[in-house]
Amino acid sequence: MERTIYSKYSNERAERFRIRTDIVTDEAGEKKVYKYACTIQAADHIRRQEELGRQLDAAYAGSRITFCPCTTENVPGGCRSVSPFVRGDNLQHLMEQAVAAGDWETVEQMVAAYADRVSGSGGEIPFVRTPEFVEVFGEEKLPEGMPCAAVSDVDMIFSNIFVESGKAVADGGWTVIDYEWTFPFPVPKKYLIYRAVYYAYYQIFKAEGKSLADWLKSAGLTEDETECFARMEEHFQEYLRAGAFPVRSMQRRMGTRIIPFAALLDGAGAGDGGEIVRESAYLRVRKLVYHIDRTECQDGSRICSGWAFAKTWDGRCLPVNIRVAAPGGERFAAEITRRTRADVAEMFKIRRVENPEFGFDCVWQAAPEQRFCIYFSLGNRESIYEG
Template identity: 30%
Template sequence: MTETIGKVTLNLDKYPGEDYYCDGSVEDEILEIVKKYSTVEYDRIIAERKSWPILYHLSALRENIVDFLPIKKTDKVLEVGSGCGAITGALSRKAGSVTCVDLSKKRSLINAYRHSESENVTIHIGNFTDVEPDLPADYDYICLIGVFEYGQAYIGGSTPYEDFLKILQKHLAPGGRIVIAIENKYGLKYFAGCKEDHLGDWFSGIENYPNGGVVRTFSRKKLEKIFDACSVGERSFYYPYPDYKFMTTVYSDAYLPGRGELSNNLRNFDRDRMLLFDEKSAFDGIVEEGLFSVFSNSYMAIIGKPLELNYARYSNDRAEEFRIRTEILTDTEGKKTVRKYPLTTEAEAHVRHMAEAYEKLKKRYAGSRLDVNVCHPGEEDGIPYAEFEFVSGRPLSELMDECLDRQDIEGFHSLFAEYLERVGFGEEVPVADFDLIFANILVDGDHWTLIDYEWTFDRVIDTKALAFRAIYCYVLENERRNALELDRILDRLDITENEARQYREQEREFQKYVTGQKLSMGEIRNLLGGEIYKPTEWIGRFRQSEGELRVQIYEDKGQGFSEEKSYFPENVYVAEKEAEFTVKFDGNVHYLRLDPAMCSCICKIRELSMNGQPVPLQDKKVFTTNGKILKSEEGADHPSVIFATEDPNMTIRADVLNRQAENTLSVKMEIVQIPQAMAKDMMGVEKKGAAAWVFGQR
């Protein structure tokens, strides 16, 4: 028995007569939406309804997970578990035919109505095991997006996932591919405090599902064991980020993320979450250690011939005329290229503009020390693209971060000075790339290459305006960059407060220009109202302040600081909040670290001297801290230091001072515990001045 909705065919031969799972009345709401409204109105409806199911089922970003697959108009696609059709539309636009299988009639009706103009879509309603025997064995792609984890429910038995895959293999055409998108049970987001996607509790996947249930997600190693048991030969893994549901970027083993790239981590929308640590910083360390494939939040496993594609990034959070996809591809000879494709018809002009921008920028920077990445226009199946040479090197932003990490402030400013010299060449020419941020410049030795210039305009833009925006974006991307000396940068640029105000307004107007009326995913998350809980703050509320105001000393004799060799000096406090003590250490100590407390606090330094000589607190080669030093009316030797962290510390480089065989550090300071939020506010007030100019805090 079949029904038709528009041009879509629904096959009910195996439908059991009732839906065995349902999200409740919200599915009726979604059905009414897809009947009444066109696809272009979904973004507005998502913002108005503020509903997780509506976002999940209707967001266009759901299609990203299959959009980059090289499906051709001659290909046949099988989509198992098609649900409300979140990816069916993308498949139907790419393929010759799409066969969907889903157990729910209500969801299949939603799918059919929203894609009613797709004459190449057939939806089989019923249990997969009932429908499967009637399916042909010539599918070029079989897609399981968020489905493989339900194998036990679909198939049953002692080896449900292996049996599921073996059944699917029977329906694959020679040279075809099976595509599986699934959460990683050891994804970093779960360690950081996101609830498990299916069970809705904390750490159940990490704890190996102690309470049972039929849903299972896997590590990459476990997936590969399942594939091996099914005699799978060629397979490749991709890493959708932040996860496969609302993917904005996909990485591969041929192109893994670099430091600083993984910053959009608060992307759970359906539930409250804890925030146990900063996922961006954790990802930076994971990337540096080569462990990203272990802790990626999701996997996309492709069984069959590997793709030419190494990487794709989606810019969906934009107005229709600017939505694009960026790809890195490797051809059969191993040559890499970068391509940018329009995601909408309206964005085709924007992509064509990139080749024109290249020619103009090449002329402006001819004879300079800034290369412009070569761009060639192209066309594929009637769709224009811009092709760029793949350039090796490291982002300038990454080099700057390394300078800040090792407290090489002069190194940072040297890079910034070179940036100004190179990008300012030909400033009087009426053509400029407005997006000349540090991340868009790759550095390879003495070669600096501008790699992304889609926002090039035919007008003169002052170099200091471009540099102001570069600093603005750089600092906002990462809290740790707040340590930057903005006064020195603004002095270098000779920017007045009025100019800074104009630049900020210019940035707001530019963002409106790029995004139109579309809300970002971060803004949508805020609309849905999911809470973010920080247990470390709860702990601070219940700790006794007396236990927190303990001083701890670390010594570095060439092997770094270690907890094992640290100690707590006794009888530190001579009165409430007044610490007065001495630290004895030998001549082998290079660095001495003093932690004034184990909580956020403010310290007034009355004395800090080594062998009777004051420690020069303003000399960053000698004295460093993870707090904010406030100017004091008593002079540079008696400042206050604010710490908005539970691990406040001050480090003194003893080997450049009057170090002797036996040494004494004399310390007198007032230490007052304050709430972390208050400490952050106080540090923000202190930033008034240069930071206020940059971020508009005045």
């Protein structure tokens, strides 16, 4: 008798991609992973996993990257894929441990090992833009001839890679699980590297350490390539959703304000970034400085990151208030996260600020073509970034 010990629904997608993943254990303690179609349309998506696994095995034969085997079974009401439960050290977990210990040298070694292994595995065919590529990734004008694997698992991110226990990341064999998003047409290997580093930066590094641009550069990507891959990722996410709206984005669409309890007690308002300097109405600001590090679309949301601060006439350097609006003035319900940016303080020789909370990430729900303005303000000064 099998017992389900984990279940995850991936149903915020187009109907043809909606599935459920179960981890089950039998009486002997052996674990298996089942994937079920949640809709009639998704049955083909489940059935193709076994064939994709065979194609990946053939493409990566002889390399130190292998793929968890997968078979298909008919069950009442449809079908399911069956895979063994992979044991070992998950690469994301190893990275998280290194980040927690402040061991960025080890993290850099892991990223370098990943870029090296992905670049050198899977065969090498030149990139050509096919109709299938355009359907999934859009009309991006990538250079012809970029190296591609014969078959590409674009979700080969760190959380989907297991390393042999006790082996160094760069030396041991890697086993890839969950190759659901595999495509048998040319996709640049550098795009796989882009996705892995991008998601590691926000999910593992929590935007700490080097900037995303620096991480991508160290992994061998140019600025132009990064911009192209960001647009490819945006189109890929639209392909997966096909109009479906994820629950995790509800707050951004509805504009729910979050007010910390402590702010209620002292009468300060908050939400949409909040006014972080209470006396901002009468501050005499000498200069307001900001810089936009990146803007992009992800998962139906717009993202803008950078830093901003104000210099007052009495010698202080302070974070600024931030709001996001349409060009006509209609305010967007933006989720604004503040971050410490010691590098900015160092660049401007700001010595008297213990916690230079000058960095920010703004996220809001908007269509990719929607224009926007970010307003930075404090006291009598305001600057506007138009995107």
